[in-house]
Amino acid sequence: MSKLLVSILLLVVGLSTRAVGQGAVKxxxxxxxxxxxxxxxxxxxxxxxxxxxxxxxFPSELKLQFxxxxxxxxxxxxGQTDRALNFSSQSFRKIxxxxxxxxxxxxxxxxxxxxxxxxNDPVLNYPYLLADTIGNDTYERxxxxxxxxxxxxxxxxxxxxxxxxxxxxxxxxxxxxxxENMVMQTxxxxxxxxxxxxxxxxxxxxxxxxxEDIDVSVLEVGxxxxxxxxxxxxxxxxxxxxxxxxLYQQHRIGGGMQFEWKAGKLSNILHSEYIYSIxxxxxxxxxxxxxxxxxxxxxRSDGTNWNLTDVFLVDxxxxxxxxxxxxxFASRLGTEFIQRLEKxxxxxxxxxxxxxxxxxxxxxxxxxxxxxxxxxxxxNNLMNSLFQAGLSYSAFDEKYYLPNxxxxxxxxxxxxxxxxxxxxxxxxxSAEMKLKYRFNLDSEQNLAVTNFMVQKIYSPEFNYLSxxxxxxxxxxxxxxxxxxxxxxxxxxxxFDWYHSTxxxxxxxxxxxxxLIF
Amino acid sequence: xxxxxxxxxxxFLFGSCLKEPDIHSYQVNLVVDFGTxxxxxxxxxxxxxxxxxxxxxxxxAETDKNGKIQFSSLEPGFYSVTISHSFSTGNKxxxxxxxxxxxxxxxxxxxxxxxxxxxxxxxxxxxxYSGSTTLAGxxxxxxxxxxxxxxxxxxxxxxxxxxxxxxxxxxGTNMWANINDTIVAETIWSIPGNGTQVPVAPGKSIxxxxxxxxxxxxxxxxxxxxxxxxxxxxxxxxYKFNNKDIDSPSVPNxxxxxxxxxxxxxxxxxxxxxxxxxIAKIPGNTxxxxxxxxxxxxxxxxxxxxxxxxxxxxxxxxxxxDAVETVKDEAHAIYKRFTPELDAGYTYVTSGSRSGKCxxxxxxxxxxxxxxxxxxxxxxxxxxxDVDPKxxxxx
Numbered sequence: 058m059s060k061l062l063v064s065i066l067l068l069v070v071g072l073s074t075r076a077v078g079q080g081a082v083k084x085x086x087x088x089x090x091x092x093x094x095x096x097x098x099x100x101x102x103x104x105x106x107x108x109x110x111x112x113x114x115f116p117s118e119l120k121l122q123f124x125x126x127x128x129x130x131x132x133x134x135x136g137q138t139d140r141a142l143n144f145s146s147q148s149f150r151k152i153x154x155x156x157x158x159x160x161x162x163x164x165x166x167x168x169x170x171x172x173x174x175x176x177n178d179p180v181l182n183y184p185y186l187l188a189d190t191i192g193n194d195t196y197e198r199x200x201x202x203x204x205x206x207x208x209x210x211x212x213x214x215x216x217x218x219x220x221x222x223x224x225x226x227x228x229x230x231x232x233x234x235x236x237e238n239m240v241m242q243t244x245x246x247x248x249x250x251x252x253x254x255x256x257x258x259x260x261x262x263x264x265x266x267x268x269e270d271i272d273v274s275v276l277e278v279g280x281x282x283x284x285x286x287x288x289x290x291x292x293x294x295x296x297x298x299x300x301x302x303x304l305y306q307q308h309r310i311g312g313g314m315q316f317e318w319k320a321g322k323l324s325n326i327l328h329s330e331y332i333y334s335i336x337x338x339x340x341x342x343x344x345x346x347x348x349x350x351x352x353x354x355x356x357r358s359d360g361t362n363w364n365l366t367d368v369f370l371v372d373x374x375x376x377x378x379x380x381x382x383x384x385x386f387a388s389r390l391g392t393e394f395i396q397r398l399e400k401x402x403x404x405x406x407x408x409x410x411x412x413x414x415x416x417x418x419x420x421x422x423x424x425x426x427x428x429x430x431x432x433x434x435x436x437n438n439l440m441n442s443l444f445q446a447g448l449s450y451s452a453f454d455e456k457y458y459l460p461n462x463x464x465x466x467x468x469x470x471x472x473x474x475x476x477x478x479x480x481x482x483x484x485x486x487s488a489e490m491k492l493k494y495r496f497n498l499d500s501e502q503n504l505a506v507t508n509f510m511v512q513k514i515y516s517p518e519f520n521y522l523s524x525x526x527x528x529x530x531x532x533x534x535x536x537x538x539x540x541x542x543x544x545x546x547x548x549x550x551x552f553d554w555y556h557s558t559x560x561x562x563x564x565x566x567x568x569x570x571x572l573i574f
Numbered sequence: 575x576x577x578x579x580x581x582x583x584x585x586f587l588f589g590s591c592l593k594e595p596d597i598h599s600y601q602v603n604l605v606v607d608f609g610t611x612x613x614x615x616x617x618x619x620x621x622x623x624x625x626x627x628x629x630x631x632x633x634x635a636e637t638d639k640n641g642k643i644q645f646s647s648l649e650p651g652f653y654s655v656t657i658s659h660s661f662s663t664g665n666k667x668x669x670x671x672x673x674x675x676x677x678x679x680x681x682x683x684x685x686x687x688x689x690x691x692x693x694x695x696x697x698x699x700x701x702x703y704s705g706s707t708t709l710a711g712x713x714x715x716x717x718x719x720x721x722x723x724x725x726x727x728x729x730x731x732x733x734x735x736x737x738x739x740x741x742x743x744x745x746g747t748n749m750w751a752n753i754n755d756t757i758v759a760e761t762i763w764s765i766p767g768n769g770t771q772v773p774v775a776p777g778k779s780i781x782x783x784x785x786x787x788x789x790x791x792x793x794x795x796x797x798x799x800x801x802x803x804x805x806x807x808x809x810x811x812x813y814k815f816n817n818k819d820i821d822s823p824s825v826p827n828x829x830x831x832x833x834x835x836x837x838x839x840x841x842x843x844x845x846x847x848x849x850x851x852x853i854a855k856i857p858g859n860t861x862x863x864x865x866x867x868x869x870x871x872x873x874x875x876x877x878x879x880x881x882x883x884x885x886x887x888x889x890x891x892x893x894x895x896d897a898v899e900t901v902k903d904e905a906h907a908i909y910k911r912f913t914p915e916l917d918a919g920y921t922y923v924t925s926g927s928r929s930g931k932c933x934x935x936x937x938x939x940x941x942x943x944x945x946x947x948x949x950x951x952x953x954x955x956x957x958x959x960d961v962d963p964k965x966x967x968x969x
Contacts, residue, residue: 459649460649
């Protein structure tokens with residue numbers, strides 16, 4: 058792993074040096090990536106061909122970041138504390154008429170005080186989670202991620218693009234029962250964009266694959282541990298063994314369409330994306346004390362995610378107003394396999410025989426958001442202040458059938474932030490104030506079964522997701538020009554504090570340092 | 575062009591979300607077959623337990639006057655049905671039990687046979703296994719005992735009744751679970767007698783002590799022990815040259831039928847609650863015949879081999895009279911060993927080892943001055959937890 062890291066670092070430094078050597082035309086500051094994100098609606102659409110519609114800003118960044126989250130206000134599936142060290146680099150480039158974006162991220166983290174989770178990403182795998190009841194675990198993680206986007210014109214009216222990302226890593230716990238999670242996630246998405254007068258029309262396809270291979274072992278000789286295979290609120294199977302295997306595989310396929318109208322200072326882009334996903338969850342056990350070793354199909358989860366977004370932009374040069382409205386629906390349908398281990402064939406070998414496949418779980422998550430943004434730029438067309446205010450409504454309803462379990466809630470959240478860049482001689486200071494306030498509109502639990510899993514996991518998680526909270530935050534950055542290069546050195550610190558109405562708190566603190574050029 | 579956009583938009587809007595599940599639920603009609611001689615007017619009120627074997631949850635119900643019961647809205651799966659019924663004719667109490675595994679993948683009607691059995695006549699009334707703490711702060715567990723109670727209105731004879739401790743220690747999955755209708759014991763000790771020498775009067779009990787002494791004031795005892803077992807009816811005694819186990823001269827010894835380890839120095843229950851305990855009437859009119867039966871039914875532990883091979887005793891469920899699933903704690907309930915027809919629940923001393931507390935059956939009723947203890951075959955409901963040991967006190 059370390060050889061790979063060194064190789065990639067050398068590659069990144071090499072590319073960066075060449076980029077600097079070619080001579081960047083602008084001196085970019087630490088707000089430039091926020092500016093690109095806020096200003097370029099096409100990059101947010103997911104259509105790689107839209108990269109060619111970005112503003113003429115081509116910064117690069119090398120960054121080292123330390124982040125720590127600590128406190129009681131967190132998901133049941135997260136730990137009390139989470140410390141991460143990240144090294145990342147990213148760069149926008151334009152070579153002739155071809156637009157390029159590349160990024161690399163290395164992350165090493167340690168999550169402590171973790172209960173009820175043996176999966177690396179519980180949100181992605183919900184509701185089909187794997188957990189033991191041995192608490193106060195520590196998850197150590199090491200992940201790499203590479204991402205790239207390329208976009209180029211085919212002719213004066215048509216652009217093509219391709220985006221790709223690849224994430225791989227290991228998460229593991231060093232205490233019985235000790236899962237080792239090998240995770241691989243990749244996405245590829247080709248896209249096209251057509252320009253005609255005031256109009257632009259784009260379309261893209263996307264395919265993604267996720268693989269999480271969990272190998273749970275027990276080192277203490279003669280000991281077995283119980284692993285719970287959850288199927289929904291309070292519904293689970295369990296098996297005790299000295300070893301256990303689980304494999305999550307998810308395929309995602311979908312696409313999007315984009316339509317933009319632009320006239321003078323005004324522009325409007327409407328885009329939509331639809332993703333269908335199929336996830337399978339397979340289990341297996343082996344070892345001296347295991348009663349079965351054949352792979353069992355535990356469940357299958359089908360999902361859809363539909364997003365509709367409209368962004369209206371008024372660009373007055375020094376001031377840019379943006380209004381964004383977004384609607385998102387995510388639904389999940391869970392199917393369980395009713396199987397029994399039976400001896401079959403002449404050899405009397407045991408196999409899991411499928412008797413039925415039953416649809417048992419359904420959830421629908423709805424999110425509607427309205428956001429206003431005001432960006433002010435200096436004479437070099439670089440952002441020096443950003444004000445944002447938004448209101449979002451989210452609702453979640455999940456149902457498990459027989460025994461009938463239903464949990465639902467709806468929240469409203471207000472978010473606002475103001476970011477300003479101050480000149481201080483040759484250096485600059487950026488300051489940002491943030492505020493989030495969430496309050497619950499409605500929550501309801503109708504549970505036919507209230508077992509210990511409901512009491513320990515689902516009710517606390519429900520309370521976390523539906524509780525009111527307020528979160529003020531502050532971010533301070535300092536940037537200093539480098540003498541012999543056209544870049545800037547920066548140091549930045551973020552602090553966010555969450556306080557829920559049930560008295561729980563969480564602080565998230567990060568500090569980062571790096572170069573922007 | 576506008577139409578195309580409109581159609582695509584509507585397709586997205588209405589086709590974006592998955593439909594809610596197309597669920598299946600089934601209805602099961604159960605008929606309990608009590609046999610041809612069973613009185614028609616007693617078919618009402620038999621307890622029916624339906625356990626989903628995949629997910630381990632349970633439904634409870636009672637039969638109607640025709641011995642029928644209907645379960646509706648059941649999810650597909652594999653289930654176990656347990657029947658438990660008792661009634662009196664004159665002075666005689668009758669106990670009927672039945673069990674059947676059924677696959678519910680469609681609406682169906684099933685017949686479950688129930689047979690009269692000894693089950694329920696002699697019951698385990700109390701188990702004290704947690705032990706106590708000595709003045710020196712050490713653990714003391716020689717005061718453990720088991721109490722067997724006659725829950726009927728007739729004299730029952732305890733001669734030849736065996737006490738069994740299950741092989742699995744509640745630390746992991748019961749590796750013998752795939753042997754149907756049988757438990758596997760690591761220890762079997764039996765009450766001596768020719769069949770009429772150990773009568774147990776209605777509403778009375780016998781005490782089987784680890785050591786039959788007054789633990790409170792005996793020099794070998796523990797002043798902090800909660801019990802006097804000097805009047806125990808029987809005790810476990812293992813002769814060793816080091817005299818580790820006390821042989822009380824006033825208390826007869828149990829017969830050692832089988833222990834997996836010849837070198838044991840005493841018979842103990844797990845002070846943390848890991849011992850699943852049963853009483854049984856193993857076939858055999860004499861001690862020799864009973865031991866011979868046990869010898870014919872030994873089974874090797876799968877994980878042992880060669881000279882290290884350990885053998886344990888298989889005993890068919892039909893010979894068991896009562897069984898109590900004692901576990902270490904709630905988390906270890908998943909390592910349950912007795913099948914639902916033996917004990918559909920579990921129990922334990924929540925205050926843990928050395929607490930001096932025990933588990934005891936709840937009193938169901940008092941009939942003519944005779945205490946009748948609750949015996950629904952579900953120890954979770956039948957037993958009180960963390961009570962003070964009260965051997966031969968019925969309340």
